[in-house]
């Protein structure tokens with residue numbers, strides 16, 4: 001087929017498929033639904049799309065050459081000034097100081113979004129342990145997030161447990177769920193594992209939805225208290241007799257901003273801890289074992305490594321981070337319902353990991369920021385959010401399947417004198 | 418007679434209708450080099466897979482140091498001190514040479530995560546021990562200058578030697594090598610020959626060897642087993658095997 005014909009056919013197929021989606025619209029007249037042409041705007045859209053497909057197909061070889069070029073392109077790696085470990089340390093210091101100062105210099109809304117972003121950073125980093133480091137495709141990660149959130153919400157509702165006590169319990173309980181789920185299913189190969197974990201995430205959500213007596217079902221749980229600072233509350237008035245609030249303690253006037261800033265700083269602390277813990281994990285025997293397992297499971301077994309236990313380690317650790325993030329999420333929102341823990345959340349977190357570059361912590365952090373901040377900035381495109389999201393994933397897979405910043409694992413070195 | 422380290426009795430492995438191994442017996446004594454030879458497709462690798470726990474044999478018994486190991490998973494068998502290589506090299510190619518040897522010592526590593534997080538002296542010492550043992554074996558197999566190279570970048574012969582070193586850091590009692598000389602040049606084969614003999618004489622371990630290179634096999638084996646089409650054909654010292662008309666026929670028939 002000549003170039004023109006193949007480009008023409010591709011454009012025609014786009015026109016037919018797109019025609020149904022964009023070219024037609026349903027309107028209701030009385031009780032009937034009537035099919036008619038849609039708005040001129042959408043039809044313009046359609047033809048622009050057809051034209052793009054035609055051009056891309058026509059210049060296919062050039063495009064192909066360009067994408068191979070992009071794939072091997074090294075420009076997106078860390079800039080050289082970040083490569084030496086001492087300079088890395090200095091820059092890390094600067095970034096952390098900047099992050100600490102950030103809430104005092106920006107608007108309340110920005111701080112709020114930043115806090116949300118930090119939750120996703122934490123989720124991305126946690127899932128990265130499972131997917132990026134241990135190579136296990138987990139599609140039900142949100143299940144552990146839900147366990148963490150509901151642990152705090154329920155413990156507080158029924159037993160009045162405070163956030164700081166609930167936080168480790170939530171992490172531990174999520175880890176326990178990870179362990180119990182992982183034990184039987186980690187013997188399964190990749191694709192089966194993905195399906196079972198997908199099912200797990202849904203089961204958790206459906207359970208929370210239907211166990212109305214305990215969880216309130218679809219109505220969720222409201223009035224979950226915010227964390228306190230050594231017992232100081234951030235509300236205008238103390239919640240009970242004898243409690244003290246932050247502004248009373250310091251003798252300053254009340255402002256709801258303190259609470260927002262406090263939540264941000266807490267999230268930041270949790271994220272920094274997560275980053276540190278995972279950094280250490282990679283350099284520990286279990287981190288080496290994850291890498292080895294990803295490369296050759298059979299060779300690992302021949303050397304006495306138990307693949308199931310090593311994967312279980314990753315699964316449990318990953319789940320515990322989701323648990324921490326979940327309980328913090330519950331505390332920040334003040335209200336949770338099964339709605340917050342749908343499959344799409346798992347997909348977004350997974351997208352963060354894939355986008356960032358499997359295994360790479362910095363990549364995951366940047367991707368989490370991109371995935372949460374960009375949609376906020378582009379609110380007008382809200383309708384097309386999922387479309388753009390899909391488009392971005394497809395483009396990533398074509399251009400940089402290894403992610404934005406693919407992992408450069410620190411190698412252990414033999415030092416000889 | 419020396420005490421047996423490994424005794425395989427009546428090993429049978431069936432893949433659907435195919436009887437890949439049928440009634441094979443093996444005995445490996447302490448500090449012995451024992452070879453398994455046979456034409457292509459004879460079932461040698463299958464015997465290895467059954468003994469090392471990668472297949473569950475259809476029947477038979479695998480006694481190692483007086484323990485029945487048949488049907489146990491591979492990683493537990495490796496921990497008992499029976500470690501193997503593969504017919505096609507299976508290194509962790511994207512890890513460095515030294516890391517390959519560190520992973521191999523995983524079971525000896527410090528697994529207390531808290532110690533790891535806080536890098537306690539105990540943790541550091543243990544890591545150093547692993548590092549030292551790895552360096553020692555790299556020196557032994559002549560790969561020390563490649564310690565920080567990616568394993569996948571080594572030449573083929575070096576990869577083979579690294580695979581042996583990777584087994585040795587686990588401190589096995591029985592080392593099982595599946596065609597270690599395949600693809601090596603005569604010089605490398607000679608070095609391998611010397612290394613295997615050294616492992617027996619200096620390290621005091623036993624070696625179970627599958628090999629097609631008859632020069633190597635006849636030169637170093639204490640005992641040889643011949644399998645043909647899954648069936649045991651003959652066993653004996655190199656001299657006995659070389660003079661066995663049935664063995665000659667099986668090999669000549671193949672060629």
Ligand SMILES: Nc1ncnc2c1ncn2[C@@H]1O[C@H](COP(=O)(O)OP(=O)(O)OP(=O)(O)O)[C@@H](O)[C@H]1O
Pocket residue numbers: 432435437455456457458459460461462463464504
């Ligand atoms: N997993 C398996 N499933 C089915 N058949 C198998 C399997 N593994 C081995 N076989 C068959 O068993 C027979 C013996 O194979 P094996 O690999 O043990 O031979 P070998 O003696 O090691 O040969 P070579 O010298 O070529 O390595 C062959 O016919 C092979 O096709």
Ligand SMILES: [Mg+2]
Pocket residue numbers: 461462463504
């Ligand atoms: Mg073989």
